[in-house]
Amino acid sequence: MEKYNNRDDLIAALTEDVTPVTPIRPRQGLALIAFATVAAALACVVIFGFWAGMLDGRASPYFWISNLLLAIVGASSATALVSTVTPRVGAQNPAPAWSTAMLAVLPIAVFIGVMSLEAGHDHGMSLSDPGLRYWECAAYGLGASSLIALASVLFLRRGAPVSLNRAGWLIGLTSGSLGALAYNLTCPLDSLLHTGVWHVAPVFMAAIFWRYAAPPLIRW
Amino acid sequence: MVADEPTLARLMTAAQGGDKAATSVLLSEAGLWLERYFRRRIPPHSIDDLVQDVLIAFYTKRATWDPSRPFLPWLAAIARYRWVDHLRKVYKHESQELMDDDASQDSDEEIVMARVSLDRLFGQLPERQAEVIEMVKISGLSIREAAEKTGQSESLVKVNIHRGLKKLATLVEKAE
Numbered sequence: 001m002e003k004y005n006n007r008d009d010l011i012a013a014l015t016e017d018v019t020p021v022t023p024i025r026p027r028q029g030l031a032l033i034a035f036a037t038v039a040a041a042l043a044c045v046v047i048f049g050f051w052a053g054m055l056d057g058r059a060s061p062y063f064w065i066s067n068l069l070l071a072i073v074g075a076s077s078a079t080a081l082v083s084t085v086t087p088r089v090g091a092q093n094p095a096p097a098w099s100t101a102m103l104a105v106l107p108i109a110v111f112i113g114v115m116s117l118e119a120g121h122d123h124g125m126s127l128s129d130p131g132l133r134y135w136e137c138a139a140y141g142l143g144a145s146s147l148i149a150l151a152s153v154l155f156l157r158r159g160a161p162v163s164l165n166r167a168g169w170l171i172g173l174t175s176g177s178l179g180a181l182a183y184n185l186t187c188p189l190d191s192l193l194h195t196g197v198w199h200v201a202p203v204f205m206a207a208i209f210w211r212y213a214a215p216p217l218i219r220w
Numbered sequence: 221m222v223a224d225e226p227t228l229a230r231l232m233t234a235a236q237g238g239d240k241a242a243t244s245v246l247l248s249e250a251g252l253w254l255e256r257y258f259r260r261r262i263p264p265h266s267i268d269d270l271v272q273d274v275l276i277a278f279y280t281k282r283a284t285w286d287p288s289r290p291f292l293p294w295l296a297a298i299a300r301y302r303w304v305d306h307l308r309k310v311y312k313h314e315s316q317e318l319m320d321d322d323a324s325q326d327s328d329e330e331i332v333m334a335r336v337s338l339d340r341l342f343g344q345l346p347e348r349q350a351e352v353i354e355m356v357k358i359s360g361l362s363i364r365e366a367a368e369k370t371g372q373s374e375s376l377v378k379v380n381i382h383r384g385l386k387k388l389a390t391l392v393e394k395a396e
Contacts, residue, residue, distance in 0.1 A: 010272050011247040014279045020238035021283040086284045087297030160281040162301040220281070 029082030029155040033174065036151035037074075040144040041182035048140070048186035063190035066106055066199050070181040073099045073203060077173035081152060084167045085159030092166065096173050100207075103177075103200055110196035131194025137187055138180075141202035145179020149210060156218045168214035169207055176206030223249045229291040236282060247275055250295060257299050262306065274302045311389045341388050349384030352377045357385075 004010040053059045076095035083093065113125050152171045161167040180202040187199070223231070228249060234242035254271045262270060277298055285294050342350045348370070355366040356377070367374045 004272060007251055007268065007272060007275070008248075010275060011244055011251070014247060014275070015240050015244045018235070018238050018240045018243045021236050023236060023286055024283050025286070086286055086289075087281075087294050087301065088289070089293050089297045089300065158283075160277070160284045160298065160301075162297045220277070 024085055024159050026079075026082035026085060029085055029152075030078060032151045032155050033078050033082070033148060033178070036148045037178045037182055040147045040179055041185060043147075044140070044144055044183045044186050048183075051186050051188045053188055053190070054185070060190040062192045062195045063184075066195040067181055067184055069099075069103045069106065070177045070184070070200065070203070073103050074174060074177040074181060077170050077177065081167065081170040081174050082155065084161045084163065084170065085156055087160050087162045092163075096170060100173060100203065103203060106192075106196035106200050110193055113192065125191070125193055129191050129193045131189040131191045132197070134189055134194060135198055137183065137189070137194070137198040138201040138205070141180035141183040141199065142176070142205060143179075144182045145175040145202055145206050148178050148182075149175035149206065153214065153217050156214075157220075160220055161218055164215035164219060165211065167218055168211040171214045172207030172210030173203060175210065176203035179206065225290055225292055228295075229287070232282070232285055232291050233287050236285070236287070243279075247279065250278060251275060253292070253295065254299055257296065258303065261303055266306070270302060270306055273306075274299050277302060308389055311385045341391050344391055345384050345387060348372065349380045349387070352380045353384045356381055 004013070051059075054063065073096070076093075076099045080093040080096050113123060114127070116123060117125060117127060149171055152174055156167060156171070180199055184195075184199050189195075228246065231242045231246040231249070235246050251271055254274050255267060258267045258270055278295065281298065285291065342354070345353070351370060352366050352372065355361045355369065356363060361369070363374050363377050366372075367377045370377070372380065
């Protein structure tokens with residue numbers, strides 16, 4: 001918009017054809033993200049097939065621990081993300097950072113477990129576990145996350161986020177965790193070595209990617 | 221005198237409903253509030269441009285105000301966002317000039333702007349960075365003169381100015 005020499009002229013120009021607007025609500029963003037997550041999960045089920053192990057008791061505790069932690073990260077970061085759509089000042093919600101730290105316990109446990117193997121304590125783990133090398137899960141989780149990231153970016157573009165870097169981190173955490181969750185429902189590999197690495201890796205990868213990719217897309 | 225929070229919130233509710241008169245009054249009141257907000261933050265000659273910039277952002281993003289929340293913190297958040305954007309542009313411009321090696325040819329206006337914007341934050345920079353920014357960007361010395369005075373090489377002076385300005389921009393962005 002052109003610059004006006006006089007502020008009154010600017011105000012007159014702005015108010016020339018005022019139209020009613022409907023306030024943007026964070027819950028609209030939550031609904032959009034939930035819809036994108038369900039769509040991503042359905043796409044994964046169609047492509048890879050549903051794993052019934054979670055229904056008939058075959059799924060190990062690691063499957064539940066990793067996926068429930070992903071759900072917690074997804075819920076906390078999505079809630080924080082949609083609240084950035086309206087400009088505000090003051091304390092920021094620390095829940096996404098703490099829940100991500102909780103999720104990071106899994107790869108740390110894997111690392112310590114592998115170190116224990118070196119010391120002769122296997123704790124039921126083995127480096128010959130095929131899940132340790134099946135990195136494709138992380139790639140599929142990342143693929144599913146792109147749909148959720150797209151929905152998040154579209155929602156934020158309607159709003160006015162004032163902390164672009166934080167919004168970028170939150171887009172990554174939300175899309176990475178929910179995208180991984182959407183894909184993991186189809187994965188029959190449920191050892192700690194697999195779930196603790198490849199099922200949670202998309203969260204950290206997406207967070208770093210969107211921290212840098214998102215700001216130019218949501219700047220206003 | 222600027223209207224109080226409840227009055228502004230009522231005007232904003234009316235503005236979201238498409239009330240032309242309320243929108244006009246609200247923009248005028250917001251303009252006065254913004255003038256006061258920016259008075260302590262940027263040089264006087266830049267205030268009106270920035271106020272206009274914020275008023276346009278205010279108008280185009282008016283749907284992002286939640287009627288259940290106070291109005292002034294919302295306006296302050298937009299003002300701060302635009303202010304940081306303004307400073308980023310100033311720093312980017314200064315940094316670009318530095319890379320072009322035209323630092324000593326800054327206009328008076330830019331030097332004053334740098335002085336006002338940087339002074340408050342200088343205390344948080346390493347001494348070597350603050351020292352060369354002060355010499356080159358504010359006192360108008362050339363890179364070579366600053367290098368001779370500080371004993372740093374010309375390349376190091378450039379690097380320190382570049383890093384210092386970048387750090388200042390980060391500090392401003394992080395400031396609540």
